[in-house]
Amino acid sequence: MNILVAGGSGLVGQALVNQLNSNGHNVYVLTRQPAKANEIKWDTSTGIIEPHEILGSIGVIVNLSGQGINDKRWTKKRKKELEDSRIGTNQLLFDEIDLFPNLKHFVSASGVTAYPFDDGSHLWVEKEAYGNSYIAQLVKSWEASADLFKKYVPVTKLRIAVVLSERGGALPQLVSLTNKNLGAALSTGKQQMPWVHLDDLVNQFVWVIEQNIKGTFNTNAGNVSNGDLMAKLRKIYGKSFNPPNVPSFMISLLFGERGDLLLKGNRASNQAIKQAGFTFKYESLTNALTATKIV
Numbered sequence: 001m002n003i004l005v006a007g008g009s010g011l012v013g014q015a016l017v018n019q020l021n022s023n024g025h026n027v028y029v030l031t032r033q034p035a036k037a038n039e040i041k042w043d044t045s046t047g048i049i050e051p052h053e054i055l056g057s058i059g060v061i062v063n064l065s066g067q068g069i070n071d072k073r074w075t076k077k078r079k080k081e082l083e084d085s086r087i088g089t090n091q092l093l094f095d096e097i098d099l100f101p102n103l104k105h106f107v108s109a110s111g112v113t114a115y116p117f118d119d120g121s122h123l124w125v126e127k128e129a130y131g132n133s134y135i136a137q138l139v140k141s142w143e144a145s146a147d148l149f150k151k152y153v154p155v156t157k158l159r160i161a162v163v164l165s166e167r168g169g170a171l172p173q174l175v176s177l178t179n180k181n182l183g184a185a186l187s188t189g190k191q192q193m194p195w196v197h198l199d200d201l202v203n204q205f206v207w208v209i210e211q212n213i214k215g216t217f218n219t220n221a222g223n224v225s226n227g228d229l230m231a232k233l234r235k236i237y238g239k240s241f242n243p244p245n246v247p248s249f250m251i252s253l254l255f256g257e258r259g260d261l262l263l264k265g266n267r268a269s270n271q272a273i274k275q276a277g278f279t280f281k282y283e284s285l286t287n288a289l290t291a292t293k294i295v
């Protein structure tokens with residue numbers, strides 16, 4: 001199968017491209033600066049995808065593009081970058097749909113942050129309403145841009161949870177803090193966080209591609225409170241010292257609106273993707289953290 005991946009240079013993208021290649025697919029990557037034979041130039045700022053003979057035979061497009069949600073303070077400029085790198089890239093691919101006459105399936109990354117923040121008493125499922133926070137409304141617009149493709153092909157949206165990997169994302173930073181005896185819970189530590197091991201996330205993308213699964217799915221293997229996550233990390237890395245919780249006002253002062261991602265949370269259900277036939281490798285958080293142990 002000929003597959004085109006946008007956002008193939010990130011943590012998830014690199015792992016997905018490698019796995020799809022291992023499974024025998026022909027994978028091509030959209031990038032601003034192509035340097036390999038399987039890379040195709042695009043420029044999202046100017047709205048250009050460079051014509052390439054392979055585009056006419058692409059059967060599946062996977063869009064993983066998106067600036068890091070938790071990388072910078074959410075200024076007006078940063079919010080535009082977050083939006084353009086998600087909604088804008090889906091729109092560009094849709095605008096250039098004529099380049100892909102053999103397209104059969106469009107797969108878009110999304111976020112499990114679609115739901116309202118709460119106290120963790122509710123288990124959110126895919127059919128429920130979006131939250132009112134900035135990040136939830138971003139997901140709403142992001143998914144609406146993916147749904148444009150429904151005019152032509154089946155669409156799949158995978159709502160990505162916090163990804164656990166020793167190669168990037170939040171985990172190496174949390175482990176570093178833990179090893180310095182600074183791995184404290186934030187605020188009350190009760191806020192919930194849906195999580196998924198990188199291997200399981202990649203396998204979900206491969207599964208929906210190879211099995212031609214359509215729909216919207218939460219990708220998380222489980223949910224954990226901030227306090228329990230930090231306690232597990234301290235245990236795994238042999239740190240007995242339990243530092244005092246970081247007050248919420250300090251997080252708000254340091255991070256501004258972005259601090260909501262650290263101070264608030266929710267729990268998401270994974271029953272839909274399991275009932276559709278996907279099997280997780282890492283449903284135990286302890287096993288997932290042990291498998292990603294950073295030496």
